[in-house]
Amino acid sequence: MKRRKFVQSWAFAGASLLTGSMLKARAAETSLSAAGKPFNLNYGVHDGMFKNHAGDDFVEQIKFAYDQGFRAIEDNGMASRTSDQQKKIADTLAKLGMAMGVFVQPGLSNDGNMLASGKADIVEKFIASCQQAVEVAKRINSKLVTVVPGDFDRKLPIGVQTGNVIEAIKKGTAVLEPHGIVMVLEPLSDNPDLFLRTPDQAYSICKAVGSPSCKILYDMYHVQRNQGNIIPTLNLVIDEIGYYQIGDNPGRNEPGTGEVNYKNIFKHIYAKGYKGVIGMEHGNAGKGKEGELALIKAYHEADSFM
Template identity: 30%
Template sequence: MPRFAANLTMLFTELPFMQRFEAAARAGFEAVEYLFPYAFDENELAAALKANGLVQVLHNLPAGDWEAGERGIACHPDRVAEFRDGVGRAIEYATTLGCPQLNCLVGKLPAGATHRDVQPTLVDNLRFAARELEKAGLKLLVEPINTFDIPGFLLNRTDQALALLDAVGSDNLRIQYDIYHAQRMEGELANTLSKHLAHIGHIQLADNPGRGEPGTGEINYPWLFRHIDAIGYTGWIGCEYKPRATTTEGLGWRQALTAPRRIGFIGLGIMGTPMAGHLIDAGHTLFVNTRGAVPDAVAGRAEACANAAEVARHADVIFVMVPDTPDVEKVLFGENGVDCSSIDPIATRDFAARIAALGCGYVDAPVSGGEVGAKAASLTIMCGGDEAVFEAVRPLLETMGRNVTRVGDVGAGQITKVANQIIVALNIAAVGEALVFASKAGADPAKVRQALMGGFASSRILEVHGERMINRTFAPGFRIALHQKDLNLAMQSARSLGVALPQTAGAAQLMNACAALGHGQDDHSALVRALEALAQHPVMPDTHR
């Protein structure tokens, strides 16, 4: 989990500034940052850091007349001497405070000037600052800021910041990447962080809209924090947001990330095992039950229970990851049980009502993404349930999945999963038919697939399952028998709704044929075997690897 620094300009504002250090330490922060130290004696600030066991990770260079609306002077040709004096003053403070890096707010475009007019001044000033900071063992940062909050600010996007770094040409200059500003101006947070991590020296956060704490807006912070860990960022993340209430009341997002929970997990199969592993890796205590022996990946890291009732006695949240509706019915009696199995939506609503009568919450949360998604914690999780219950378990779901969505009330998750399985099955059938056709017509199916990947027919199914059909690698990621069950649910539901699903019916028959041919435990990409049997022609021989 990333390390978080309290921004004392934004947090604990109900207290005088010098009292915010103690408040940050009491709240569990180990580091702080703030906009400017210059209104205070540097030794007094250093004493506050030391007394509260805190480190300071960032402050800004002097930025002109802040109260008058100035937001930096590095781009002002007529204020070069003032800027360079400010660099010296900032170095003095940073040295006393043990602060390893300083941020330069480049400023608003001066009235009547163009970007071209001020670029030489900005580049020269940053070269000077980077050189002087390097002499003192400090890093220099520049920060893109959105134009909604600060109209006229000169630096707004990551690509502009990268171009500025190139123009300055100093290894001592990095980007301060503020997630809130980046979300407003460009989005693409994860990809940008991954691609340009080597140029990022510091990260700050706030949610959007409103610049509130994580969890108050549109940014999926639990997933993003895992991504930041995964790409190898080891610096601090500054909490530069506006608390909705008091700072302490708004720290629930941080507590949810770090507080371990007692979790039950029933069903440690191909997907359940890596999902449970992610919960363990996040620091939670797991109580597990499964058919047969507990897999090695979980054994020794979780407490094995003899049955579902024992799991329920230990856990306050239970995940159920078992094959079918009758299996779920046997094990769904634990507080705030979360059903991740794909089962009948009508039965799901009945189960939820029975669970609610016992005073517990219920979320149906079927998953998509197969074994690969389960191992990578990138599952799509489709949820149905009361909003408050969903929000209570959402951080846990986001530990296992990338795209976690509450679709509606109980049953909505299962309905969404059935729709997902219809789409996936029809795509597998379409790819299978195309490759059987191409192969029997004499074309190389591997080259046909390669060509199609560059056109409108490209899809994730063609990419992954098309390759499996060609390479004859049908080790189960998601078994035909389970997809067969899901399509049966689709047909049963369609019958009760009076809806015709002719293509789904055809795909279901192909699944049935595969099972009859002995391939029920193979990956669902082996549906192509039914098409090959009808054509009396394989896409490739089974000896092909």
């Protein structure tokens, strides 16, 4: 090949590579900027979900999430943060007009929160944890706290255990109700020792407690693992649902990575008139920035039911 033709060929190839890189970069930018419009439902991101784009600081992740169209957060570990961190997060949410979803009731583990036992010391700790939750909620402008009643007490009949849980929660709602704070009871699928496992079980407890400060946290990942039938079950208990969480199954990642048809579920929840936060309590299926972009895309696809 003559030198002139070689130079021309090299220049053309270089230009093609540059153009390809630029197009790829522009496509990524477009996918981010196009995501800035708010979603139909109010999905709440969590700490670490966008760390590859925004860094380890949760406040910066919140700002990034806002730019992608998300208008809420949830933070299970909020109660363990310093009061200064809590205030900084609350100020950021207020400035951006974003909502705060749930945080987990402070200070108690599943086995330490075994309300089914009816033991006085455990109930006292539970009441104290509700009082702590009030202080956290005030600092972060939140009205929702996740409560897990803990494990079964295998030495007691199930009816007695249920009665013990109801009585303990009544005492907890007496602390929360004057402040307009709602404890949302979460049925879980993590292990067979957990007392609260299904939405209908939580429903019966909420009805017995009879307080606006006791509702169901309807986590569809756990519902799918325990029993499936997500939409019909949702309809049966909907008047006691105070909050939703999501995660596809298997894998507990974003919608579209498992077997759950979240587009239909989101359409159903929207049609029911739900205006609250839907917590994104799941991981990212992909790694790095690409995984985060894929997550954003997945939410746009699942939310495109209008």
